[in-house]
Amino acid sequence: MKLSPSCQNHPTPFYYYDLGLLKETLRTLLRESGKYGYQVHYAIKANANPRLLKLISHEGLGADCVSGNEISRALECGFPANRIVYAGVGKSDEEIELALREDIFCFNCESLPEILIIQELAQRLGKKARIALRINPNVDAHTHHYITTGIEENKFGIYLYDLEHVLSEIKNLSQIELIGLHFHIGSQITDMTVFRGLCLRANEILQKLKEQGIVLPHINFGGGLGIDYQQPEQNPIADFKSYFATFSQFFEPAPHQQVHFELGRSVIAQCGHLVAKVLYVKEGKKRKFAILDAGMNDLLRPALYQAFHKIENISSDKPQEKYDVVGPICESADCFGKDVHLNQTQRGDKVVIHSCGAYGETMASRYNLRNVPDSCYSEE
Numbered sequence: 001m002k003l004s005p006s007c008q009n010h011p012t013p014f015y016y017y018d019l020g021l022l023k024e025t026l027r028t029l030l031r032e033s034g035k036y037g038y039q040v041h042y043a044i045k046a047n048a049n050p051r052l053l054k055l056i057s058h059e060g061l062g063a064d065c066v067s068g069n070e071i072s073r074a075l076e077c078g079f080p081a082n083r084i085v086y087a088g089v090g091k092s093d094e095e096i097e098l099a100l101r102e103d104i105f106c107f108n109c110e111s112l113p114e115i116l117i118i119q120e121l122a123q124r125l126g127k128k129a130r131i132a133l134r135i136n137p138n139v140d141a142h143t144h145h146y147i148t149t150g151i152e153e154n155k156f157g158i159y160l161y162d163l164e165h166v167l168s169e170i171k172n173l174s175q176i177e178l179i180g181l182h183f184h185i186g187s188q189i190t191d192m193t194v195f196r197g198l199c200l201r202a203n204e205i206l207q208k209l210k211e212q213g214i215v216l217p218h219i220n221f222g223g224g225l226g227i228d229y230q231q232p233e234q235n236p237i238a239d240f241k242s243y244f245a246t247f248s249q250f251f252e253p254a255p256h257q258q259v260h261f262e263l264g265r266s267v268i269a270q271c272g273h274l275v276a277k278v279l280y281v282k283e284g285k286k287r288k289f290a291i292l293d294a295g296m297n298d299l300l301r302p303a304l305y306q307a308f309h310k311i312e313n314i315s316s317d318k319p320q321e322k323y324d325v326v327g328p329i330c331e332s333a334d335c336f337g338k339d340v341h342l343n344q345t346q347r348g349d350k351v352v353i354h355s356c357g358a359y360g361e362t363m364a365s366r367y368n369l370r371n372v373p374d375s376c377y378s379e380e
């Protein structure tokens, strides 16, 4: 990989964003979702960098937010309020009030106690709240257990056995307008049979509701489409075609039912890279360490999820050797990869960690009082 000239001398560590690839990804996404009339909201938590958000809102996507600050950021970056959806198991009163004042499109609600508070706050503000029920469909995403969100043991969504009770309670709430159902079963899912399972479960649930005379205008399938972390350069764009085709084939919407998605990782992951410099090469008896000036505070995914990222030395063309690529932070988890094949590496070489656009910069912290990483952009 090559950095664009504008970023070649940028001080490390920094996130490098390929805006051309982001645009191409968005075009592919819109082409494939457009075939079926689906609406796509970008999940802001994957990357909330304003420059990227402006580009994404400009292409016409909606926004999926999980905090009040994300709603404010989405509005600042050009997402219209009527294209904003808001999820989260623990929405605070202040966050709910902000969303009500801004008249966002829809609250994705995760429990009856939350809905009762929205009712109360909406009444006080003289507002109506459109809501969708986030259903925990009990579909296993077969992904890392930290990013599986749709099985019964975890905190997300309304459990299927509770649905009837919640529906009957909502009927009496004057400020609540139930407009849809919402699902989000996990992340980094590349097996389309998982999404087929979600479609079939959704069909069953909608059929049951229909028997009770309930037909809702909106169905939101959340996000979760995975990307190729192993071969990012061969597969820079996620398989949007198979993803949307799966829903088109297996989900049976009612007439005029609008289908929505909330994609994060698949939109933004491949266009971001973390660029770092090698500070030291340290040789042990059995291992060689390449010690970078970037650490787990800059990119948490390997430490948090044992995530794999492709790593490349872009300064050297010498034969490859094996290194453990680590950061400077006082934690053993501060390791980006073990037994990584890198071109023979020396102090000062630049190393690129691929596929970092999603859940990279947004998770950065100031641990060890380090600076949060800067960013640099390819020319568009």
Ligand SMILES: *Cc1c(COP(=O)(O)O)cnc(C)c1O
Binding pocket: 043, 045, 046, 064, 066, 087, 088, 184, 186, 187, 188, 222, 223, 224, 225, 262, 263, 264, 265, 266, 358
């Ligand atoms: C995180 C999240 C998403 C986005 O998930 P990706 O795997 O990044 O596509 C969508 N919806 C909700 C409710 C989320 O929490």
